[in-house]
Amino acid sequence: MSSTTRRRFQHPAALIGAAVLAASITACGSSDTTSATSPATSAPAPASASAAAGVLTVRDPWVKAADKGMTAAFATIVNDGDTDVTITGVSTDVSRAEIHEMAMADGKMTMRQKQGGVVVAARSQVALEPGGDHLMLMDLTRPVRAGDQLDVTLTFADGRTQTFTTVAKPFTGAQESYAPGHGASPAS
Template sequence: MPRTTPLHPAPSPAEVQPSASAAPPLVGARLPRRAALAALLLPLTACAAEPEPATGAGSAADAPAPGADSAAEEDAVTVAEAWVKAAEEHMTSAFGILRNDTDTDLVLRGARTDASARVELHETASDGSGGMSMQEKEGGFPLPAGEELILEPGGNHLMLMEIAAPLLPGDEVELILEFEDGTEHPFTATVKDFAGAQEHYEPEGSTGTGASDGGGEHAAEHEDDE
């Protein structure tokens, strides 16, 4: 019987032996899953490591707003119920309630406004004959810490000398108070009609009134304004 040669010769044991460098099939299948997991965890780790913005006491959000101190100082002196007596010429008076909410005693030494050539501080005193007369207050008005200074008809007041234009009811006048320590305080006063407190002005008791007319006429003007 003739010999037949097998079409596919059986492999030798050396050929069947797996190569030492070949990776097991299961190990090769696990590597892609681990690599994918590592790629997924990497951005999460980076996010967790990112520092959060500071919110402590020293952060910029807690810092006081610029100008807060100056705003508080401006509110330390207040003027309430401010008004000016209506007048068409010459002079008139300004009134109100000044309050010192600082912890320092102040002295009001003057005031100014564009509505008049100058402003004088006037006080009212007895004229010795049963009436009242007004004169410029020497040394200014003291305004102790935590107290009030009342400017009113028949009492202490601001005298607007030589007004620049008629001041009619409803007008508003901008004034600035000047204190002895160099500080200033602006305020607005409303012009009102008023016909009370008929005191007269005493030129002899005043310092630097600057009246251009005679004493009698000046006195009559002040009487009309007050």
């Protein structure tokens, strides 16, 4: 092999090696155990997005399996950067989607679209979790079965986007219902 050819392949190999190492380290950071309030593991979770691949790091992404109607996606979103990042939108290829929150209204807990999005402060993280902020998938165009992998795209206030892959899992944990008429206010 000529020295020109060797130089041409050294850099991509280093990048691939670094990406594999980063994904391995990130994926090993979770110590999930299955319990009544954790999603049951039915398939291995996809590797988390690495900071080098996008604006934020997405850890332990998953979506609640559902046959029809609505469901929700969850993850821990990490901002290793020096500036705050605001997530203003979300999209998937299986439904329309919004950022939702659980909040008190008229003395009861309701689910509603989160105005202004989710701010992930510099050098911090935000949990998207059952009973709290989450990514709401509405009007599913097909069932989301345990083990299915879905691509979810986040849109940021500055117009950038980032896509990550999440896995569907059965979940009965906090007993919230992601169906119309079950504590969810209509989408704005």
